[in-house]
Amino acid sequence: MSSHPNLVIPAALLAVLAACAQTAPIRRADWIDGAPPSTATAAATERADASDPWLGESDLEAAELDGRIERVLMLAAQEEGAGAQASPGDEDQTGTDPRGFSTKFMPYFRYSKLKNGLKEHQMTAFGLVKFSDDVAFTYELPVGMNRDFSGVSGFEGGGPNTPNGLPDSGDVAGIGDANIRMFQKLGRGAGMDWMAGFQLTFPTGSEDALTSDKMQAGPMIVSVIDIPKLHSFFAMMHIYQNDIFGNGDRDDISMYIGRWFYMQPLTQPGPGAADGLYLLPEFQPIYDFENSEFSFWVGPEFGKIIGPGRVLYAKPGWGVDAEGGERDVTFELGFRWFF
Numbered sequence: 001m002s003s004h005p006n007l008v009i010p011a012a013l014l015a016v017l018a019a020c021a022q023t024a025p026i027r028r029a030d031w032i033d034g035a036p037p038s039t040a041t042a043a044a045t046e047r048a049d050a051s052d053p054w055l056g057e058s059d060l061e062a063a064e065l066d067g068r069i070e071r072v073l074m075l076a077a078q079e080e081g082a083g084a085q086a087s088p089g090d091e092d093q094t095g096t097d098p099r100g101f102s103t104k105f106m107p108y109f110r111y112s113k114l115k116n117g118l119k120e121h122q123m124t125a126f127g128l129v130k131f132s133d134d135v136a137f138t139y140e141l142p143v144g145m146n147r148d149f150s151g152v153s154g155f156e157g158g159g160p161n162t163p164n165g166l167p168d169s170g171d172v173a174g175i176g177d178a179n180i181r182m183f184q185k186l187g188r189g190a191g192m193d194w195m196a197g198f199q200l201t202f203p204t205g206s207e208d209a210l211t212s213d214k215m216q217a218g219p220m221i222v223s224v225i226d227i228p229k230l231h232s233f234f235a236m237m238h239i240y241q242n243d244i245f246g247n248g249d250r251d252d253i254s255m256y257i258g259r260w261f262y263m264q265p266l267t268q269p270g271p272g273a274a275d276g277l278y279l280l281p282e283f284q285p286i287y288d289f290e291n292s293e294f295s296f297w298v299g300p301e302f303g304k305i306i307g308p309g310r311v312l313y314a315k316p317g318w319g320v321d322a323e324g325g326e327r328d329v330t331f332e333l334g335f336r337w338f339f
Helices: 005-021 039-051 057-087
Strands: 109-115 117-132 135-147 173-176 176-189 192-202 212-227 232-246 255-263 277-288 294-306 310-320 325-339
Touching: 176 212, 192 232, 277 310, 294 325
Parallel strands: none
Antiparallel strands: 109 117, 109 325, 117 135, 135 173, 135 176, 176 192, 192 212, 212 232, 232 255, 255 277, 277 294, 294 310, 310 325
């Protein structure tokens, strides 16, 4: 039996419509990622429609949009977290980055020989206490100090931390002057991280030959610039120190103290003897406004991360063209313990 020619087109049209009814409709959500919808996406949508007969077209589309938005937000949060962890201040493993505000105890022993012959041995309790992500303070207390004046023929006007006259005996021991420094992070500017604060020095020395006998105070500004290609940074700490009251028979104090240092990791942290090494050369320019004298000292610190939150270092130092009561040779050995 032959089919009527007028029924061919309607029959073909019905077949096409039936085939389309079995294919999942294209949704705008399939185009969010900028690629055309795939057969797999359509099949997944069809299965979702079949599994939940109460989920309408608009509801399913909204659910897909919410899922994609949630994934985008999760990736953004992960990237932001990775960026925060990459901050040198937050990742400070050596205790040398001024931006690293983790609480730590950093005692050190220092030997100093001045150009005039005075020798000093000093054991100092040094540490940092974190108040918040942006505020911290350091404390520095010479809990044991010995000054040997036996090789000194005389002072040239004394100095900010030495008496104007020689002590009765050639060897004096006790406690030295303590200081605290407050730090406040200011943010970034001109490609650097900035902090401001102040330093207070207290005349806590137990002997006349171990103290300035004056209360001192002064502002402080710190800048740090990262050098990503070398995984290093350069920091400059500028301190102005001035006496505010105390023994009038002692020399007045008004000076600029610079602490500039460059941090260069040498090897990655690890359990090996050659792992976790770093180099930290420090430069200290000092200008005494009262006596119009300039001095300069340099000390390269060699350190090693000996374990998580534990650092051991040694720092020899030399005065440049030192004279009088300026530092000639120094040596420091210290330990940093993170909490």
